[in-house]
Amino acid sequence: MPRYRLTEERWSKLKEILLQFSLYNKAGLRKTVEGILFRMRTGVPWRDLPDHFGKWNSVYKAFNDWSKKGLWKKLFNVLKADSDLEWVFIDGTYVKAHQHSAGAADGYDENIGKSRAGNTSKLHLAVNAYGLPEVFTITGGHINDCTEAPALIEKIDAAQVLIADKGYDSQIIRDKGEALGMSVIIPRRKNSIKGNKGFDWPLYKLRHLVENAFARLKQYRAVATRYDKLTRNYESIVSLACAFLWLPM
Template structure:
């Protein structure tokens, strides 16, 4: 097995989650193609530079692109993450620099690329559980407010439980939204506010779990720098990495 290829356990876990093809010409070897798809986010190499053992690069890219449009990568990620408990969730959102080739695509809402202090960029908004594993992932433009993404994160989680975030998420509306969904917010107030809200230090210290999650994401070069022009394909690349993290967790826990 080549480096970055799916292990037998990971393949057995992901294979049943892939679309069935009951009619027409049979697909080429799914495992070979998926190994190529999973390799690209890790190395950051262009699709056309995939080693020959993965088959034609156009086949690998077309499968990635077609399944991104069909929402397959979202479904795979959600299926792997659905067993996450509702005990504690951590929210944060780093800014990811967009490569100049990504910024040359269609502008506006569909691209999720904005201009922040560091230039053209995208935010990955994430909610992770008490093990530091991703539960919900969304994208927003780099200049977008962290607070604006919270509703989307909470909407994708049925019962968030204890929700921990840093001062950037300090807003009464966010605390009320968390409470309305059956959770409890642990968010310290901005330092310039007269009325300060205290947060249990033991709980707040665990926020490093979401920081460590983003550190793992940034080991994957195609996530650390956004090369994809469409938000759909960049989100697919992020979710492929998240699915890989879940598969490795299940393998280590088995």
């Protein structure tokens, strides 16, 4: 089977969920979805989609329309409904913003900022005990992890333990996690007076799960490099990539 095709098992599961969102079950629905996945996987411009998927403009319009309706976020939320939130790991990663992502016409902040890597966005991610995505936020690349962490933590429902690296060593973050009923495992910096006595290092070492999730998400080139002008559309791409990590579950 070509790499751009969905297996029958995965398409059957995906179609059942998509039709819950009042999509019209037209004959070309599968090819449209596969065209969107092809673009996500390869990062090609919409105009360069192979003819197999139909008219590129029709595929793009479907993606954009469904993005406006929040369909991809809904898909992600349905698939992660039975998430294991005993442990939650958080971190952030830079995403290079391609030159085609600049110049959005609406005049709103599209979360592209200057960092040491140039024009970037930042993907802030929380994963569960199995290393599967739970929630994420998108900011400009100039936004510090600590600054965005409280907003990210607020999106996590009923987690028991929050684990992060020492870049998140902030009393505000600790207080936020504890206020939401979480035990917080964040190592303190070397200059900390309190130190790390009694720190749960074995559990902290599992923090590689969030790094692994970033590595899996960035196998999709439209996630690893931001081509979308609108934050809304890039969030949809990330939601779809997260959904596909959950789809085999």
